Amino acid sequence: xxxxxxxxxxxGNVLDLAIGVIIGGAFGKIVSSLVNDVMVPILGxxxxxxxxxxxxxxxxxxxxxxxxxxxxxxxxxxxxxSIFLFVKALNHFKRKTEEKPAEAPAPSKxxxxxxxxxxxxxxxxxxxxx
Numbered sequence: 194x195x196x197x198x199x200x201x202x203x204x205g206n207v208l209d210l211a212i213g214v215i216i217g218g219a220f221g222k223i224v225s226s227l228v229n230d231v232m233v234p235i236l237g238x239x240x241x242x243x244x245x246x247x248x249x250x251x252x253x254x255x256x257x258x259x260x261x262x263x264x265x266x267x268x269x270x271x272x273x274x275s276i277f278l279f280v281k282a283l284n285h286f287k288r289k290t291e292e293k294p295a296e297a298p299a300p301s302k303x304x305x306x307x308x309x310x311x312x313x314x315x316x317x318x319x320x321x322x323x
Contacts, residue, residue: 224275228268236267 201207229246237244248260300308 220275221272224272225268228264228271232267232271233264 233245245260245263248258248263250257250259
């Protein structure tokens with residue numbers, strides 16, 4: 194059972210997935226920082242110095258933080274667009290590195306001889322049927 198597990202865990206797909214999750218987590222932190230520290234303040238400045246993260250509607254003791262929701266939506270849009278661009282670039286490089294179909298190799302001497310024999314047999318059959 195242990196050997197089966199090792200074989201499963203060491204398959205390329207599982208390792209690729211683990212690496213993808215780790216890189217995705219790190220990438221998510223970078224994008225969250227971009228949104229929180231760069232984009233939201235700029236958007237707030239464009240909206241007259243408004244801090245989006247602090248936007249909230251308070252009803253009695255409940256606070257509806259719609260500014261934080263807007264920030265999460267912006268975060269999602271930037272992450273999804275960044276992933277789209279990354280995948281698009283990967284596919285572009287993949288297409289470049291794919292090998293072009295190899296041309297058929299020149300026929301060997303045996304193949305040429307067999308082709309010649311086949312053609313002679315066809316000619317002989319055609320003469321006999323006429």
